[in-house]
Amino acid sequence: MSDIKQHLQQQLRWHLDQRDPRIENLSDKALREHASRYLSEQVDDHQQHQNLIREVVNEAIGLGPLEPLLHDAEISEIMVNRFDRIFIEKAGCLQDAQIAFSNEQALRRAIDRIVLPLGRHVDDASPMVDARLQDGSRVNAVITPLALAGSCLTIRKFSAKPLTLDDLVKSGSLSAEAAEFLSLSVSCRQNIIVSGGTGTGKTTLLNTLSSEIPGTERVITIEDAAELQLSHDNLISLEARPKNQEGQGAVGIRELVINALRMRPDRLVVGECRGAEALDMLQAMNTGHAGSLSTVHANTARDALRRLEVMVLMGGIELPISAIRQQVASAVDIIVQIARLSDGRRVVVSINEVTGLDGDTLQVATLYERSRATDSLQSCQTPCQFAQHQSDELQARLMHCLVG
Known part of the structure; x- marks a missing residue:
């Protein structure tokens, strides 16, 4: 059977290499059908070799196994x-x-x-x-x-079908109360950072939150490799470009963020902040582009803030750390921390508010935290008096936006 497969592979490659314009102009689906018909003619009993023909076509035209x-x-x-x-x-x-x-x-x-x-x-x-x-x-x-x-x-x-907040609630990744809070936060133009480790579902959650942006607003997405699936009418999707074979022509995330600010965006959605573009993202959040969203790699909400500080410093701009923290404190409103549990489930473990600076220390209040006892995301009743006060202030701000 392996000899037959090898023979069919050689025959199909020879056939496709003839540069027949009728073949070159076929769509992927039509090309597969054409290849299958051609291989069926090369074997005595094509019914017996259907699986083999499918494997050969997949390897020659698709991605094989x-x-x-x-x-x-x-x-x-x-x-x-x-x-x-x-x-x-x-x-x-x-x-x-x-x-x-x-x-x-x-x-x-x-x-x-x-x-x-x-x-x-x-x-x-x-x-x-x-x-x-x-x-x-x-x-x-x-x-x-x-x-x-x-x-x-x-x-x-x-x-193929992007997840919604309701889907996350049904799967247990998010509580209904927390989902309502996040939806309201996006609608009321809060700047949100999704934080988590590799493979925790940051991009999926970012896509879900971005879908809550009102359709009347102009959205620009910026990504290293395009993954977001938004359906807004007024949407521009930008993708970074690597250097060519001569080592030139690279266009990074930072250049795209700077250019996007000239395109009259209401919201910026940056797939992931990894380097110096963090400073441009923070400045955008502080200068009329409230409601922007992005993701960072970090294990906790506080780690996410430290990561933002480090990424700003990576840009080579000599700013005092106090100025950077002031930028972070005034730009970031909400940090959504997600994780992948030991059983493979991807869940939101906490929703946190950046409440400001206390001296040189960024203050973070936990608004919702996943309970280990009930395995659900619950509102923090009184994590501390300071955080409770700031939570009330945030809720008042959101309600004012909703009513206004």
Whole structure:
């Protein structure tokens, strides 16, 4: 059977390499149908070899053995450690996919098939690449010599239907009261930072919160690799560009944030703050772009504030730390902390308000915190007198916005 498969692969590659304009102009779906018909003519009993033909077509035109995984809605992540070691994440748990590419070359062809249509490239000179699939799934690939055991590929899938706050409530990630509070905070133009570790669902929650932005406002999203799925009429999506083969032409997040401020945005949504763009984001929040949203990598709300300070310093701008903290205190209103639990569930663990500066210390009040006893997000009754006072002030501000 492997000999037949290899023969069919060679036949199909030869057929597609004829550069027939009738073939080159076909859509992906039509090309697959054409390839399947062609292979059916090359075997005596095409009914018996249907699965084999499907595998050959997937490997020649699609992403090989990954194709059924990409169409499985229950799989959230696909991890190819090497061509014959593939793992998946399903329901928050990792498991062996029990499939493999035929060889290293087949995996490299799949990687090229992803990155080349996007104008990206991966080779010995540039052995790492970030890209995305047509459905918005995020892709990262690393090849030799950086990947010692062979090329590796990671695909983070996104659901075709974006989640809503109601979906998060039904799944237990968020309480109904907290969801209502977040919806009101977005509507009332509070600046919100989503904080969490890798793979905790920051982008998913950012997308959910962004969908609460009123449709009458102009929204500009800025991302390293486009992932957000917003349906606003007045929406512009910007994506950073890496350097080309000559090492030139790179356009980073910071340049996009600066340019976006000239495009008359009501809201800025930055997929993730990783470096010096944090200062531009904070200044935007402080200068007429209230209601902006972004994410940072951090384990707690306080860590998120420290991360913002460090990222501003990474820009090389010599500012005293007190001035940076003043910027953070006046810019950030709400920090939503999320985490992935030991059973794989992704949940909101706390909602926090940045209440200001006490001397040189940024003050954070916990408004909602997940209870370990009930495993639900609950309002903090009296975390401390200072925080309770600030919470009342925030609620009054939100209600004033709602009534006004």
